Amino acid sequence: MPKKTDRHRTEDRNGVTEHVTADSSEHDAPPVDNPATTNQTTNEADEASPWFRILRGRAGRLSLAVLTLLIVTGVVIASQDRFAAAIESARQNRLTAQIEQVYTTGYQTQAAENLQKERDNSSHDEDSIFVKNNPYGTNTTGLYVYFTTTDAVKLSYTVSAQGTDYADFTATPDKGDEYTTTHEFQALGLIPGVTNTITFTMTAKNGKQTTRSIEHKGAKLLSDVEVQLTSTKNNTSQNLGNGLYAILGNDSDDQDFMYYYDVHGVIRGEIPILFYRSHRLLFRDNIMYFSVSTRDIVGMNSLGRIVKWYNTGSNYILHHDYGMDADGNLIVLATDVRKDTIQDAIIGIDADSGKVSTLVDMSKLYASYEQTTEVASMGSSSKTTDSTSSSFDPDTSDVKKDWLHLNTIQILDDGSAILSSRETSTIIKLNDIESNPSIDYMIGEKNFWKDTDFAKYLLTQDGSFPNTGGQHTVTYEADSSLPSGQYYLYMFDNNYGVSNTRPDYDWAANTDGVNTTYASSGNSRYQRYLVDENTKSYKLVSSFNVPYSPIVSSAQELSNGTILMDSGVPGVFGVYDGDGTLISQWKMTLRKNIIYRVYQYDFHNFYFA
Numbered sequence: 001m002p003k004k005t006d007r008h009r010t011e012d013r014n015g016v017t018e019h020v021t022a023d024s025s026e027h028d029a030p031p032v033d034n035p036a037t038t039n040q041t042t043n044e045a046d047e048a049s050p051w052f053r054i055l056r057g058r059a060g061r062l063s064l065a066v067l068t069l070l071i072v073t074g075v076v077i078a079s080q081d082r083f084a085a086a087i088e089s090a091r092q093n094r095l096t097a098q099i100e101q102v103y104t105t106g107y108q109t110q111a112a113e114n115l116q117k118e119r120d121n122s123s124h125d126e127d128s129i130f131v132k133n134n135p136y137g138t139n140t141t142g143l144y145v146y147f148t149t150t151d152a153v154k155l156s157y158t159v160s161a162q163g164t165d166y167a168d169f170t171a172t173p174d175k176g177d178e179y180t181t182t183h184e185f186q187a188l189g190l191i192p193g194v195t196n197t198i199t200f201t202m203t204a205k206n207g208k209q210t211t212r213s214i215e216h217k218g219a220k221l222l223s224d225v226e227v228q229l230t231s232t233k234n235n236t237s238q239n240l241g242n243g244l245y246a247i248l249g250n251d252s253d254d255q256d257f258m259y260y261y262d263v264h265g266v267i268r269g270e271i272p273i274l275f276y277r278s279h280r281l282l283f284r285d286n287i288m289y290f291s292v293s294t295r296d297i298v299g300m301n302s303l304g305r306i307v308k309w310y311n312t313g314s315n316y317i318l319h320h321d322y323g324m325d326a327d328g329n330l331i332v333l334a335t336d337v338r339k340d341t342i343q344d345a346i347i348g349i350d351a352d353s354g355k356v357s358t359l360v361d362m363s364k365l366y367a368s369y370e371q372t373t374e375v376a377s378m379g380s381s382s383k384t385t386d387s388t389s390s391s392f393d394p395d396t397s398d399v400k401k402d403w404l405h406l407n408t409i410q411i412l413d414d415g416s417a418i419l420s421s422r423e424t425s426t427i428i429k430l431n432d433i434e435s436n437p438s439i440d441y442m443i444g445e446k447n448f449w450k451d452t453d454f455a456k457y458l459l460t461q462d463g464s465f466p467n468t469g470g471q472h473t474v475t476y477e478a479d480s481s482l483p484s485g486q487y488y489l490y491m492f493d494n495n496y497g498v499s500n501t502r503p504d505y506d507w508a509a510n511t512d513g514v515n516t517t518y519a520s521s522g523n524s525r526y527q528r529y530l531v532d533e534n535t536k537s538y539k540l541v542s543s544f545n546v547p548y549s550p551i552v553s554s555a556q557e558l559s560n561g562t563i564l565m566d567s568g569v570p571g572v573f574g575v576y577d578g579d580g581t582l583i584s585q586w587k588m589t590l591r592k593n594i595i596y597r598v599y600q601y602d603f604h605n606f607y608f609a
Contacts, residue, residue, distance in 0.1 A: 092254050095222060099255065099272045102137035103292060108306045111136050119146055126202065126212045131187075133219050136304040140270040141218050143187040143198070144303060145173075152179035153202040153210075160199070161191035161218075166228065167264045174286075174302050177609035179205055186303050188244075188260065188607055189268045190218035192227060221270050223257050225250065229265035229586040232572065240562065240575050240584055242602045244268055249277030249552075249596025250571075250588060258290070265586045276394070277596050282324050288606055289330070291318060294394050297330060297349070302606050310349050313356040319343055319394045323411040325434065327351060331359065331417070333406045335394060339363070341370065342377070342394075344404045346417075348434060360430065360437045362404055368453045370403050376500035377402040403501045408491075410476045416440060418489065420474040422551075423499055424448065425467065425507075427474055427489065443467075443489075443529070443538055447510045448502075459531070462539035468527060469497035469507065469514040473554040473597065483534070488541070490528040490557060492565065496520075496550035518550045526555050526565055526580070544580025547572050554597040566598035573598040 299308025497507025
């Protein structure tokens, strides 16, 4: 587990130990000179002045009193602001300490024992349904549900929030599409802070349906996030996909969370994490895996209990992405904290033992190129060099070289991997990533790689179109209708051409329409390539513009043919049809400065059937 962070320094496990006291001198108004007593050299002309007479009169004394009152009031307000800030800081410290406990084996084991003991105190059928809010501390508004039925039935539930205009939320829980007499699941969708009516619909084998309803007040959110997002284009009548939008990194200086929103922009889950962000959700054997800090990845079951813990060890921190091989081992983009370069390593974490191994050191694979680059990184330096601290920023460093900046990894069935490099605006395919890694090919600007040892790996561009600038979330998509050796790659093309470690390279002169400033009036794009490994070529088959985001962001093709795009810097995500027509779009208030990714998950065989 990460060690205690700077923001815990004023608190122990029993409560706040910091006491804020106002300096009494701040409550004393500064001295105001009285013209009648302090100006002994006032001449007759001065005394004849109307301003002098006003100050000596009743109005003058009143003005001085008002001025004194205003000064004192300002000091009191400032003191109140400091006191309010101290209270909020203490609250955040308590919250962080609480969440640190949640992500321990002891807490999870005890929570399971307490839940079972409380549940089994009495029997529970459809007329005495047992519910408990967030028993494992992993979903603020999640509701544990348990009851039995005499007859085997299928089950669904609907959540309605009384006195609100939020849309109802209906779902079939995991295993709810099977006939059974025992019903245990986590219900999602409760609206925080209000009374919710949860209606359970039970369908017997003969088709007979019965319903039962209970009322339960949704827990208040732990964060300041919106219950319903602002809709910049609302069209929920169209099929927007099946599932929930997972907000993977609305970064904050305070406690960090992952959020679930439905297609109406209504919050349906708040998952606290230790710090940093959850970059992607992975599913295997009814367990959901996600990162909860720069070093920790956990596996959670559908009831919300953490059942797996993985750590990157003392030599590495994760950043930006991870995947899973055919055996369930985690493949993680990482920074080796012992080196003077960052975001250029790939590690493996054994699914059974948790053992960490180095798979690829890109600075060795690309040694001759890396040595030509300058020391530089994006943005300001981290507040701390302690990589176990929540104040540590793994994306920035002014003393280490961010020459490659890997931001995506896709593990293919044959053991190869697709990588995305933001700093070079290049897509890289590696062979045999877990045994004997080698470069298969690259997709990028010819002039960028000109006169390097790696120009020979570039695929040929088929057609005239601008290449990407700092692309993110490059996704591999096989298609059985294509000949062997062909497949698609699609991505969020940030269209931001900047290489801090290559200040000599002029992106604007080499890539048509690319933005070279962070604050731009331009746009980013959805891009889809057809890659042909037989002819060693690629071509653009689909593209459309989206709101500009120079960094982060994501693209996801949904099963119904629509495309979900997250522009992380402005904090908007929307669903588009295949030709780029915007169907629906939401804007989220930034808790700090970016929304890292937004992916839609159907949570099939996890939360839902």
